[in-house]
Amino acid sequence: MSLLVVGSVAFDAVETPFGKREKMLGGSASHFSISASFFTDVRVVAVVGGDFSREEEQVFERHNVNLSDLERIADGKSFFWRGRYDYDLNTAHTLDTQLNVFADFQPKLSEEAKRSRLVFLGNIQPDLQRGVRDQVAGAELIALDTMNMWIEVTRDSLLETIKGVHVMIINDAEARQLADEPNLIRAARKIMSQGPRALVVKRGEYGAALFTPETYFAIPAYPLESVFDPTGAGDTFAGGFMGYLASQEKLDEAAMRRAMIFGSVMASFNVEEFGTERVQRLTYEEINERFRAFKQMTNFEAIPFERAVRATK
Amino acid sequence: MSLLVVGSVAFDAVETPFGKREKMLGGSASHFSISASFFTDVRVVAVVGGDFSREEEQVFERHNVNLSDLERIADGKSFFWRGRYDYDLNTAHTLDTQLNVFADFQPKLSEEAKRSRLVFLGNIQPDLQRGVRDQVAGAELIALDTMNMWIEVTRDSLLETIKGVHVMIINDAEARQLADEPNLIRAARKIMSQGPRALVVKRGEYGAALFTPETYFAIPAYPLESVFDPTGAGDTFAGGFMGYLASQEKLDEAAMRRAMIFGSVMASFNVEEFGTERVQRLTYEEINERFRAFKQMTNFEAIPFERAVRATK
Numbered sequence: 001m002s003l004l005v006v007g008s009v010a011f012d013a014v015e016t017p018f019g020k021r022e023k024m025l026g027g028s029a030s031h032f033s034i035s036a037s038f039f040t041d042v043r044v045v046a047v048v049g050g051d052f053s054r055e056e057e058q059v060f061e062r063h064n065v066n067l068s069d070l071e072r073i074a075d076g077k078s079f080f081w082r083g084r085y086d087y088d089l090n091t092a093h094t095l096d097t098q099l100n101v102f103a104d105f106q107p108k109l110s111e112e113a114k115r116s117r118l119v120f121l122g123n124i125q126p127d128l129q130r131g132v133r134d135q136v137a138g139a140e141l142i143a144l145d146t147m148n149m150w151i152e153v154t155r156d157s158l159l160e161t162i163k164g165v166h167v168m169i170i171n172d173a174e175a176r177q178l179a180d181e182p183n184l185i186r187a188a189r190k191i192m193s194q195g196p197r198a199l200v201v202k203r204g205e206y207g208a209a210l211f212t213p214e215t216y217f218a219i220p221a222y223p224l225e226s227v228f229d230p231t232g233a234g235d236t237f238a239g240g241f242m243g244y245l246a247s248q249e250k251l252d253e254a255a256m257r258r259a260m261i262f263g264s265v266m267a268s269f270n271v272e273e274f275g276t277e278r279v280q281r282l283t284y285e286e287i288n289e290r291f292r293a294f295k296q297m298t299n300f301e302a303i304p305f306e307r308a309v310r311a312t313k
Numbered sequence: 314m315s316l317l318v319v320g321s322v323a324f325d326a327v328e329t330p331f332g333k334r335e336k337m338l339g340g341s342a343s344h345f346s347i348s349a350s351f352f353t354d355v356r357v358v359a360v361v362g363g364d365f366s367r368e369e370e371q372v373f374e375r376h377n378v379n380l381s382d383l384e385r386i387a388d389g390k391s392f393f394w395r396g397r398y399d400y401d402l403n404t405a406h407t408l409d410t411q412l413n414v415f416a417d418f419q420p421k422l423s424e425e426a427k428r429s430r431l432v433f434l435g436n437i438q439p440d441l442q443r444g445v446r447d448q449v450a451g452a453e454l455i456a457l458d459t460m461n462m463w464i465e466v467t468r469d470s471l472l473e474t475i476k477g478v479h480v481m482i483i484n485d486a487e488a489r490q491l492a493d494e495p496n497l498i499r500a501a502r503k504i505m506s507q508g509p510r511a512l513v514v515k516r517g518e519y520g521a522a523l524f525t526p527e528t529y530f531a532i533p534a535y536p537l538e539s540v541f542d543p544t545g546a547g548d549t550f551a552g553g554f555m556g557y558l559a560s561q562e563k564l565d566e567a568a569m570r571r572a573m574i575f576g577s578v579m580a581s582f583n584v585e586e587f588g589t590e591r592v593q594r595l596t597y598e599e600i601n602e603r604f605r606a607f608k609q610m611t612n613f614e615a616i617p618f619e620r621a622v623r624a625t626k
Contacts, residue, residue, distance in 0.1 A: 087495065182400065184518070185536045205497070206519040209533065216610045220522065220531030223498045257613040295615040297529045300570040302608040305352075305557075305601050 003246040004139075005032045006045040006107050006132045007122020007235070009052065009070065010079035012275060013096075016229050017087050024275040025056050027079060028122035028145070031232035034276050035239025035266045037063035038287060040246035042239075043113055045069045045132070049076035049101045059280065069113050076101035089227045089271075090204060109135045118246045120238055121165065123147050126157040133164050141251055143167040143242060144196075145234065151178050163195040169238050171202045184209075185216075198256065200241065200263075202234055210260050217257050219298060222268035222290055229274045233267045236279060240266030265290040316559040317452075318345045319358040319420050319445045320435025320548070322365065322383065323392035325588060326409075329542050330400050337588040338369050340392060341435035341458070344545035347589050348552025348579045350376035351600060353559035355552075356426055358382045358445070362389035362414045372593065382426050389414035402540045402584075403517060422448045431559045433551055434478065436460050439470040446477050454564055456480040456555060457509075458547065464491050476508040482551050484515045497522075498529075511569065513554065513576075515547055523573050530570050532611060535581035535603055542587045546580045549592060553579030578603040 005028075012026030029046045036042045043066040048056075052072065060067055082096035107128060119136045121129040121144040133142060144165040150158050151174060158178075162168055168191060172184065179187035188199050188211040199211040205227075207220040241263035248255040265287055272278045318341075325339030342359045349355045356379040361369075365385065373380055395409035420441060432449045434442040434457040446455060457478040463471050464487060471491075475481060481504060485497065492500035501512050501524040512524040518540075520533040554576035561568040578600055585591045 183538060183540075185538045189538075203519065206516065207531070207533070216536050217613070218520070218533030218536075218610060219613075220520070220533075223529050223531075225496060225498045225502075227496075254614055258616060261613060292615070295613075297531060298611050300530070300532075300574060300608075301567055302605065303571060305575070305597065305604060 002040050002116065003036055003042045003118045003120070003242055004045065004109075004113055004116035004136065005029050005036070005042060005120045005122055005239075005242075006129070007032060007120075007124060008079050008102060009044065009046040009048050009056075010081060010102075011051070012231060013080070013082040014084070014229055014231055014274060016085045016089065018228055019274070021274045024277075025059060026081065026232060026275055028124075028232075028235040030060075031235035031270065031276060031279075032120060032122060032239040032242075033060065033065045034063050034279055035236040035270070036243030036246070037065050037239075038266070038282065038284070039240070039243030039262070041066065042243065042246075043069055043116065045107050045109060045113060047071040047073060047101050047105045049078040050074045051078050059276070063280075069108075069110050071105075071108070073101045078102075083231065085230065089230050092231065107132050114138075117141070118242055119143070120242050121145065121161075122235065122238075123150075126150055126154050126161040130157070130161040130164070133161065141166050141245065143169055143200075143238070145169050145238060146174065146178075148174055148177060159194060162191075165196055167198045167200060168196040169200040169202070169234075169241065171204070171234065172206075175199070175201050189213075200260070202237055202267075204230075204233075208237070208260055208264055210256055212253065215253060217253075217260065219260055219264060219294065222264060222293065223297070224268060224271065227271045230271045231275060233270050236270035237263040237267040240264070261291055261294045262287070264294065315353050315429065316349055316355045316431045316433070316555055317358065317422075317426055317429035317449065318342050318349070318355060318433045318435055318552075318555075319442070320345060320433075320437060321392050321415060322357065322359040322361050322369075323394060323415075324364070325544060326393075326395040327397070327542055327544055327587060329398045329402065331541055332587070334587045337590075338372060339394060339545060339588055341437075341545075341548040343373075344548035344583065344589060344592075345433060345435060345552040345555075346373065346378045347376050347592055348549040348583070349556030349559070350378050350552075351579070351595065351597070352553070352556030352575070354379065355556065355559075356382055356429065358420050358422060358426060360384040360386060360414050360418045362391040363387045364391050372589070376593075382421075382423050384418075384421070386414045391415075396544065398543065402543050405544065420445050427451075430454070431555055432456070433555050434458065434474075435548065435551075436463075439463055439467050439474040443470070443474040443477070446474065454479050454558065456482055456513075456551070458482050458551060459487065459491075461487055461490060472507060475504075478509055480511045480513060481509040482513040482515070482547075482554065484517070484547065485519075488512070488514050502526075513573070515550055515580075517543075517546075521550070521573055521577055523569060525566065528566060530573065532573055532577060532607065535577060535606065536610070537581060537584065540584045543584050544588060546583050549583035550576040550580040553577070574604055574607045575600070577607065
C-alpha cells in the first residue's frame with residue numbers, strides 16, 4: 001500500500017445559500033481518500049458507527065479505497081457535524097458537533113498499514129496523530145494537517161508531534177497562529193525550524209504556497225465563478241497532493257510542485273457541489289484539463305529586462 | 314514621449330511601527346513615474362506649490378522624468394498627506410489630508426503630452442480623469458486607477474470614465490465594490506463589460522491577477538520577510554506595468570503578462586523602505602534578479618497526469 005490516511009469518516013449536514021444536505025458522507029479521511037484515489041492506492045484508518053451503511057461503503061469501494069483498517073462499532077454512531085455557510089463562503093459556522101464513536105478513537109494500524117510509504121495525519125487531536133506517526137516510523141513521507149482549536153488548546157502536544165513529520169499542510173491563518181507571527185514568510189521559516197522540512201500553506205481563493213528552507217513556490221487558485229460548498233476543500237487538496245506524490249518514484253521539489261497543482265485542481269472541483277459529490281464523478285480528462293489550465297494561467301516568457309528594452313530603443 | 318501619467322505630486326508624512334518621516338516626496342504620479350522611468354521615458358501632469366523645491370525636482374531629473382507639464386503655483390502649497398500604519402501594514406490610517414493646490418487642479422496637456430502612446434490616469438477625481446482621457450483620444454493604451462472613495466461618492470462619473478479606458482488597475486476590494494459582486498471572477502467580467510478590455514487586480518501580499526475576456530493570469534507576490542512602508546505600492550506597480558509596456562512594440566497578452574511581473578517586482582522594492590527611497594536607488598541587475606525569481610517561484614513541469622501515473626504503475 002502506498003498511501004495511508006488517518007482521520008474522520010463522518011456524516012455532515014450542511015446548509016449554504018444555494019441548498020442543503022441533511023446527511024451526507026463527510027470527514028477528513030473521506031474527502032482525502034476519494035481525492036487521492038484518482039492517483040494511487042489509499043488505505044483509511046478511522047472509526048465509524050452502525051449508521052455507516054453499505055451505501056457509504058460502496059462509495060469507497062468504487063474508488064478502490066481500502067477499508068480493512070476501518071474500525072466499526074455496531075452499537076455506536078459515526079462522527080456528525082452540522083454547519084452553515086452564509087454568502088461569504090469562507091467561514092463555516094458550526095451548529096453541532098457530535099464526536100460519538102470518535103470520542104474514544106485510538107487508531108490501530110494493521111501490519112500492512114504500518115508499512116505505508118506515505119502517510120497523511122488528518123486533522124485530529126495531536127496526541128492521536130503522534131501515536132500513528134510513531135507506528136509508521138519507516139514511512140518515506142509523513143504529512144500533517146491541524147486546525148486553530150488544536151493550536152490553541154494542545155499547542156505543546158502539537159509542537160511535539162510536528163517534530164517527526166516531513167510536511168505540514170495548513171491554511172494561512174493557522175500558519176500565522178502556530179508561529180505567532182503575522183508575516184507568512186517568517187511564520188513559514190519558524191514552523192520549518194520546528195521539524196517539517198516543507199510547509200504547504202492553503203490560501204483559499206488566493207491559491208497555495210509551498211515553502212522549503214531553500215525554495216518558494218506559489219500558485220493561484222483555479223478561478224471559479226461560483227463556490228457551492230467549501231466543506232472538505234482542504235482535505236481534498238491534501239488528497240490530490242499526497243495521492244500524486246504517492247504515484248511518483250522521486251519525492252523531489254519538482255514532484256512536490258506538480259502535487260501542489262493536482263491538489264489545487266482536486267480542491268477546485270470539490271467546492272463546486274455538496275460534500276464529495278463532484279469529486280466522486282470526476283474523470284481523468286477533467287483533472288488533466290484543469291492541470292493544463294494552471295499551466296496556461298501562470299505561464300509567462302522569461303525575457304530578461306535589458307534585452308527587451310534594448311530591442312525597442 | 315511614450316508614457317504619460319496624470320496624478321498627484323505630493324508630500325507625505327508617514328509613521329509605521331519601524332520609523333517615521335515628517336516630509337517626503339509622495340503622491341501617485343511621483344511613485345508611478347520614478348518606477349516607470351526604469352523602463353521608458355515618462356512625462357508627469359500634476360500641480361505643485363512653492364514648497365516643491367529644487368531637491369524634489371532633482372529626484373525626477375535623475376530619472377529622466379519630464380516635468381514640462383508640471384504646473385507650479387508659487388504662492389500655494391503642495392498636496393499633503395499624513396498617515397499611520399500599525400503592525401498590520403495592510404491598512405493605512407489617514408490622519409490628515411490637505412488638498413492645497415490640488416483642490417483646483419485642472420489638468421492641462423501640452424501638444425506633446427496629447428500625443429503620448431500610453432497614458433496612466435492615476436487615482437484622482439473621475440471627472441478630471443475623463444477630461445484627460447478626452448485629450449489623449451489617439452493613445453494606444455489608456456489605463457486607470459481609482460479608490461473606494463470615488464466608487465462610493467462619484468460612481469456614475471467613474472462608470473462614464475471607464476467606458477473609454479483600455480485597462481483598469483485596481484485592488485481586490487475595489488473590484489468587488491465597483492462590481493457590487495463578492496466573487497472576484499464575476500466582478501472582473503462585470504467590470505470588463507463596462508468598457509475596459511483588461512483588468513489588473515492588485516492583491517497585496519497575495520499577488521496580482523490579469524483578466525481579459527478570454528484569459529486569466531495570476532501571480533504571487535514576491536515573498537518579503539518584512540514590509541516597511543506600503544505607501545505608493547499600487548502606483549509603483551502601475552509604473553512598472555505601464556513602463557514595461559511602453560518599452561514594447563506589441564501590447565499583446567505576452568507583453569501584458571511580463572508587465573505584471575515587472576509591476577510586482579517594482580512594488581516589492583517600494584515597500585522595503587519609506588516612500589520612493591528604495592526605488593530611487595534601484596539597479597537594473599536588482600530588477601532582473603527579482604524577475605528571474607518570479608520565474609523560479611512559479612515554474613512547474615507540465616507533465617500530463619496519465620503519463621505520470623502510467624509510468625509508475
